[in-house]
Amino acid sequence: MKGKHLNLHERFYIEKRIIDGVTQATIARELGLSRSTVSRELKRNTDPAFHGLYSCRRADTLAKARRLNKSTRDAFNQQTPQTQDFIRKELALHTSPEVISGRLRLKHGVSVSKNTLYRYIKRDRLAGGKLYLQLPHRGKHYRYDKGESKRSPIPDRVGIEERPAEADLKQQPGHFEIDTVFGKDQKSFLLTLADKATKQIIIRKLPNKRADTVVDAFRDIVANTFCDFKTLTADNGSEFSMHKQITEITGANVFFARPYHSWERGLNEHSNGLIRRFYPKGTDFNSVTDNEIAELEHILNTRGRKSLGYFSPNEVFLAHLMAA
Secondary structure, eight states, X not given: OTTOOOOXXXXXXXXXXXXXXXXXXXXXXXXXXXXXXXXXXXXXXXXXXXXXOOOHHHHHHHHHHHHXXXXXXXXXXXXXXXXXXXXXXXXXXXXXXXXXXXXXXXXXXXXXXXXXXXXXXXXXXXXXXXGGGGSGGGGSOOOOOOOOOOOOOOTTOOBGGGSOXXXXXXXXXXXXXXXXXXXXXXXXXXXXEEETTTOOEEEEEESSOOHHHHHHHHHHHHHHOOOOOOEEEEOSOGGGTTHHHHHHHHSOEEEEOOTTOGGGGHHHHHHHHHHHHHSOTTOOGXXXXXXXXXXXXXXXXXXXXXXXXXXXXXXXXHHHHHHO
16 A cells, blocks of 8 residues: 555545544554555644644645645756756746746757646745746736827827738748837836847837937947848837838838737737836836846847747847848
């Protein structure tokens, strides 16, 4: 009977017979178990909080938790120190367990399931650890803002329905979604661009949200990147009202999503969420240096993405450059 795991029905029987005053030896004989199995069950799975009373449901919960803890520990400890170190570093960069799993398989030929990583994080949390804080949205469900704010009219606005169909194919770099991220008290800002094909992210600090400031940021981006801009898709914020000047700088026409249709720029919304993992709402971007923003941009562009087959945006972008 070594290694025998009792089920809830057997534990219920043990609880009932204990209440009846039956000895452990008799219970063991009736269940076809060794006496040591019953004795060990009572010692290990009687919760002290129950003042010595054996509860089958509480015992079942304790036993399952113990097995989960052991299996998670064993699965993680079976990995090489290099793999364990990779996992910890990626978690520190807010990389999801699914992407870590895929990246390990793609780049290192190592198989660690996302469920193993989630169990590892859960065990760490139960022990008082903080790894769960590195999960997307800290493990909470994301809530979309359904509020409607007033938008300034965009002169000569061209809607997303006029955008070339090739932008939706996500096969060629150069089709970008653009947005701004607000900092503390709406007194600091980031300009973000996300390439629909490669998932590359470009981030620039903005001292304010004026349209001419955004135009200057695009001048800097064009001067310091290898991007070939084909289309730009924005929301209806006034910061993009000088879209004609942006087109002159980038050579790409600017198209505007329908109001309150954030899913029409889903990649950019997701990219902003990635940024928020590092700089949560309430961050004063005026206190964040340009070097720190550049480091964040590098982190996001060099880690794997599930949508790219766990390749990184930079790897996909380089592949396009080499094929051109």
